[in-house]
Amino acid sequence: MTRRGREMVQVPRRVALLLLFCMAALVASDTTDGLLPNGNFEEAPDRSQMDGTRVTGRYAIPRWESCGCVEYICSGQKQGDMVLPVPEGAHAVRLGNEASVRQQLSVTPGTHYAITFSAARTCAQAEKLNVTVGAQSGELPIQTVYTSSGWDSYSWAFEAKDSVVSLTVHNPGYDEDAACGPLVDSFAIKTLLPPQQSNYNMLKNGDFEEGPYICPSTSCGVMVPPMDEDRYSPLSPWMIMSSTKSVRYVDAAHYAVPQGARAVQLVFGAESALVQEVCTVPGLPYKMEFSVGDAADGCTGSLAVEAYAAGGRVTVPYESQGTGGFTRGALEFTATEDRTRVVFVSASYNMKSDGTVCGPVVDDASLVCAQSHARRLLL
Structure with missing residues (x-):
């Protein structure tokens, strides 16, 4: 076969592979308690859809859709003199200016869920993350670092309004270095049971047994951030009242x-x-x-x-x-x-x-x- 003929065969093959990646990313993930599909980003993008560490293909990361300046980070990778901390495993994702990652979830309408994921600051001064599911959205302040490892696990809860919802985590910040932004990793989900009151305890969830998913490999607990009173709590019906500080679920x-x-x-x-x-x-x-x-x-x-x-x-x-x-x-x-x-x-x-x-x-x-x-x- 001539060189031109081989190239003509390879082009539709690459297009077909890209379509497969897109279809995989658009399939809603089942809500089995635990890690989301490729929630730890260990399934890597194809090198053809990357420019150095930057992800160039919208559906390059398996099971995820990315937008903006999204980087695929390896453990031990440096930015200048700073080692970028990877919370779990060998890989994580960094969200630069106005960047986001999204995954579709298959859920039960009317049911409450808690999302858990890890986040670490890098070079920006005032880092935060927006978490959105459907029309429900909240801001997680991650400026405070609660552990010596440089990263923390956070939780966020929502009530499912539809049978398929999109989970989006977005970096709303802007820095002169577009690559500056938080690292995210280890996305998991847990179905929250409705808290009950008994004849012997007027407090619901007084033993705190019902709460967000804690990854077995995470030894630093999960931070439950402050929340508006009209938002659903990962520790429902307990609320965390603060301007920027969290409590730790252990x-x-x-x-x-x-x-x-x-x-x-x-x-x-x-x-x-x-x-x-x-x-x-x-x-x-x-x-x-x-x-x-x-x-x-x-x-x-x-x-x-x-x-x-x-x-x-x-x-x-x-x-x-x-x-x-x-x-x-x-x-x-x-x-x-x-x-x-x-x-x-x-x-x-x-x-x-x-x-x-x-x-x-x-x-x-x-x-x-x-x-x-x-x-x-x-x-």
Whole structure:
């Protein structure tokens, strides 16, 4: 076959391969709990659709659609003197100016889901990410680094409105160096069960067992960022009230947890609060009990937690050796409204020896109407 003939055969073959890539990217991913298809970006783009590290083909990354200045980063890769941190495995994606990645998900309308993914800052000064599913959108501040590794895992929740939705993560920032922007990796999903209230606990999800997916290989927990009150929380119905700071969702596989398999660590002092609203009857007495401890992560010193509701307030002290343990606290108050906010906040700022922030663990929270509880005990 002549050279021209071989080239004529290769052109339609390349076109066919590109169409296959496009079709694969457009297929909605099933929502099995865990890593999304190619959620860790270990399936690499074809070299023909890359210019150095930059991805040039819109559907070059298998199962993903990319837009703007998107780079495919290898572990150990440098930018100047800075080593770009890859959260998991050998590859990640960097989102430059106004860049985004998108994947379609097959979901059940009316069901709530939590997305978990890892993010790391690079060379931009004020990095953040926008996460969008359908018409629901939120901003994740990633300026604060909570770990010594340089990257953190974040969560974001949504309610499915359609059977197929698009998950988009977008870097809205602009830097003189178009390549500057956050690294993202390890995208996972989890179906969230509706939180339930019981006769013995007015707080829903008081044990924090229902929350975002924590990758088994992730030893740094998952950050739950601040949120608007009309957004669905990955720790529903708990909300994180703050301007920019997050709390850490931890698991018993990597941390000391007072009860069960999950808990919340308050890692930024009074700058972030854990809040839940409950229905109450004005004039009736209530009692809340909860655990305060340390996560066995080397966070030492005073890890006191303040809890308050209506006119009641209590500080529960806990002196940590950084090796695990907890104490029980209690707060009694009289409701003044038909809805009462229960709030937990760290009473101090704490740091570990490596300079990263840490704080007390809160777990196993329960709330009862003291009058009703006393009546049950008499029966």
